[in-house]
Amino acid sequence: MLFLVSVTPALAEEVSLHGFAQGNYAGRITGEELPGPEGGDFLLGEERFQIKLSGASEGSRFFLKSDFFRDAVFRKTETDLREAYLDYGGGFFDLRLGRQIITWGVGDLLFINDIFPKDYAAFFSGRPLEYLKIGSDAAKVDLFSNVVSAELVVIPFFQSDTLPAPERFFLFDPFPGLPRTAEEPRAEFENTELALRLYRSLFGFDTAVYAYKGFFRTSGMRPDSPLAPSRVNLFFPRLAVYGASGQGNALGGVTGLEAAYYDSLDDRSGRDPSIPNSMAKYLAGYQRQLLSDLTAGIQYYGEYLLDHGSYRETLPAGFPAQDRLRQLLTLRLTQFFRYQTLRLSLFAFYSPTDEDYYFIPEVRYSFTDALWGAVGANVFGGSKKTAPFGQLDKNDNVYVTTRYEF
């Protein structure tokens, strides 16, 4: 960070400053209130100010994006350094050093080869989409050629996903009330994560293959004693991912396919119930313009758990079991009105195997070029209170966002 600041003035020929001021509020509409000081009806109540500072000179560039916010639910004022990086490059390679957001794959809100950190708590509580992604402190090298291009990401500092926490969300908890200690992979050479993407255009399709070696970003849970647990240890098992994707025009719309094999390195036999088994994940998506300013997108997603037999054998009694095949369907509808100043949208997840769903309807209006507002809802439900979306049933919320950009 200091390095960034000190090198900046010398580099920059032209500096630009942008940002926004934003109000973002979300309230539970189920009438349920969590106990504790942070509980109550509100999931989110914050004012946020963001600055984006960038500058460029021959062959290099810096970018800084930082948020300052006041969170009324947690009663704290904080800074969140969203991104801060330096770019070098030109010719056959580019280099990006620092905190950066990386997005891979062709899924729409479904991530298979995008193994970079995400903030699901932000997403479920009605923050704008960009807050679903968390920056990685990484070095990224891009190599370009006519045959194939490569993107190699080296991440020395592990960053976990942010999941809904029991202080703010009603959740299924297999170990209710027990204290937890989290053990993140330390910044050591052998824990350095590596992610590689090779890509090129093939028959008009954007195709890519991916490889990753690192860790699951969602922790495993291991109680100190299986029979009378007094403490739960959260840890991040090792993971390798190998996958591919393709996206292009077909059938009068845009068609995408993506798949990956998740190799659970610390539990290849599938006999450790606290570590996810190896899995095959895949999706097929199709989006098309139905009418002027009306677009629809559908996706089918599957997650096939390997060694399901061993998993069922070793899963302690009373724990909810994951299906051998988890399936999800998604639908996205987007309609613009009034010269694209008014946008109605719906994103829906439905899982026939978990029997749960998650709907996000939203209305967004641009009052002027600088000011927009959105009202939307996060609606969860399902027949199983242990399923991914079903467990969030009591957290249905309505959110309001207004943003002034400059």
Place this chain on the structure above:
Amino acid sequence: MKTIRDFRAIFLLVLSAAGLPDGAQATDAADIVRKSQAAFFEAGKDLQARIKMTLTTRDGQRRLRDLTMLRKNGPAGEQKYFIYFHGPADVAGTTFMVYKYPNRDDDRWLFIPAINLVNRIAARDSRSSFVGSDFTYEDVSGRDIVADTHTLLKEDQVDGRKVYLVESKPNRPAEYARKRAWIDQTTFLPLKEEYDDIQGALYKVFTADEIKEIQDLPTVMKRTMADVKTGHKTEVVFERVQYNVGIGDDLFSERYLRRPPEKWIK
């Protein structure tokens, strides 16, 4: 290419000489439209322009779109477009790329900087508004010539300039049912266009408000599309137009979508 066209001319001559239904006039009209598209959408080997769009509602509320457009012509009518948005603030830094093919769906990509995402966009939206303006994607990059049947109605004058008045009717249902274009006989630029809807009522009017020669190529520097029904209009001003600047093919790639080249987008 020339031989084929010559051959067709002879073929048509033979047809009309034989007293068969005369297709010659329609072909002339299509030829005028072809020349007009070449002058309007394909001038030069490539183009770099800073473009300011002003969208005005009936009550006078204004919105601005500030962008840089890079365009490069390819073989056989193919084109590549690269658009960088300077403003408004909520889309600043967004890039948009199109590979345009004659007679098949375009490839379109959009880069959203906030989540560093490159995404394909469904392309069959020739009727859709370009960034909320009165211009459709087709109005920005051209419509397939064979999608319409063209007829030369008459020769006319607009502001003292000799023009062809060409009528184009879509062969398949489209946004408009009929379009009339007043095309300059010298420059082949459209000076005015009127669009009728399916009920036969006029709903959209295009005007070329200012034409300048840039590097000897007549260029529409200011144009307006007005929606007669809603009272909404979009005025587009081209600033700093340059032809044949030597844009490399590699610019139209994922690399530069994600990291727009400073040199080109200013």
